[in-house]
Amino acid sequence: MIHPSIIKKQRMTLFILLFFITITIVIGTGLGYSxxxxxxxxxxxxxxxxxxxxxxxxxxxLPRIFITLLAGMALALAGAILQGITRNDLADPGIIGINSGAGVAIAVFFLFFPINVGSFIYLLPVVAFVGALLTVCLIYLFSYKKYEGLQPVRFVLVGIGIATALSGVMIVLISSAEQEKVNFIAKWLAGNIWGTDWPFIWAILPWLVILIPFTLYRANRLNLLNMNEPTAISVGVSIEKERIVLLLTAVALAASAVSVTGGIAFIGLIAPHIAKALIGPRNQLFIPISILLGGWLLLLADTIGRNVVDPDGIPAGILVALIGAPYFLYLVLKN
Structure with missing residues (x-):
């Protein structure tokens, strides 16, 4: 049973985050080139x-604000799930290569397939999901041992290696592409919020509407997966089945986000850590906070970035990386 004081603290934290999001939205609507x-x-x-x-x-x-907010929420939730199923604080969809897999799939689709304006926007999350899914299958394959199960540290290290390899694939893809398409992919790699129209919101929103409640419903299973495996098995949890289901959830969330925002890393790393520090490690408590925190952090980064330098500003992905990369190194040294 969760103590009433902790629930009260969670509600207060959620209220404060909603206040910060509202203030940032109001400030963001008034700032810009026009x-x-x-x-x-x-x-x-x-x-x-x-x-x-x-x-x-x-x-x-408003379209840019809402798409940034939704993408930040999706990335934060994906990071929280990955950290839970791997029991590794370094797991993040950007760091372990999921975002890179989605990016390569989008680049292939954009460069080599005929684009129908009407369906292009709605196909992007699906294409990104396929690329991210293939990537995570490779990571899972190389980090799984038959008699020991998934190796959390190996999962992250293999993911970093595959992310590096996919970066090379991306360079090869764009080396012979048209300049206009190269510019688009370069913006994507920098984490520039490019899906800034209402249809992009309708493309990403259904993924969050389905997957956020699903994850909250499975929050207690995530708590059990955070324990050692004998304990989880003793209470009747099918570990590999739960991991695969939740891993697919994280992949879908990350893919839907990066399909419209570009290769943004570290949101999924930072937001869950801050949320756990504020409210504790129980998933049903910190996941809602992590979702709002991730949305606010990306929204804040984009609001600052697009107003620092006129007219194009600094991509939100670069601003997030300036904070996230040192924090990642700190976690590596700590662990």
Missing amino acids: SLSYDRLIPTLIGQGTFKEEFILFSIR
């Missing part, structure tokens, strides 16, 4: 703005 006065936000929202104000808010700012 500014929007804050005293005009509410009139514009209720349909009393000028054509320019409504275009800036509804066609430029």
